[in-house]
Amino acid sequence: MDPLPAHGAGPVGTxxxxxxxxxxxxxxxxxxxxxxxxxxxDGVMVDGTGGVDEEIRSSLSAVPCAVQDARWLTPDQQIRLVAVASLITGAARLLAEDPGTAITTGELSRM
Structure with a gap:
C-alpha cells in the first residue's frame, strides 16, 4: 500500500x-x-478483551467514520484502513472468546 498522503490537514488527518x-x-x-x-x-461472567483495552477498541471502532471525512484518501486507502482496524479488533475478540482454537487452527495467524 502506498503511504498515506501527508497533506491531510485537520484533526482527522492528524x-x-x-x-x-x-x-x-x-x-x-x-x-x-x-x-x-x-x-x-463470585459467578459473574466477565468479557475478556484479548488484551486490548476499551480506549484502543473505541479508537479502532471510529476508523470507518473517520475515513469518510478524509476525502483526500483514495477509496482503496480508506478500505485498507478500515480493514486493518477491523482485523485488529477481530483478533482481540477471537482471543477473548476462544484463544486455544484461534491459535491452534491458525485463525489468528490468518488475520
Whole structure:
C-alpha cells in the first residue's frame, strides 16, 4: 500500500496519520490470549478483551467514520484502513472468546 498522503490537514488527518498507527501498533503488541472471557469466583461472567483495552477498541471502532471525512484518501486507502482496524479488533475478540482454537487452527495467524 502506498503511504498515506501527508497533506491531510485537520484533526482527522492528524489522527489518521499519527495517532491511528500508534493505536494499531499498541493494540497489536497488547494482544493477549490469557485475557479471555471468564467467570469470576463470585459467578459473574466477565468479557475478556484479548488484551486490548476499551480506549484502543473505541479508537479502532471510529476508523470507518473517520475515513469518510478524509476525502483526500483514495477509496482503496480508506478500505485498507478500515480493514486493518477491523482485523485488529477481530483478533482481540477471537482471543477473548476462544484463544486455544484461534491459535491452534491458525485463525489468528490468518488475520
Amino acid at each position: 489522527w489518521l496519520l499519527r495517532d491511528l498507527p500508534e493505536t494499531i501498533e499498541t493494540a497489536t503488541a497488547s494482544l493477549d490470549p490469557q485475557d479471555g472471557d471468564r467467570m469470576e469466583p
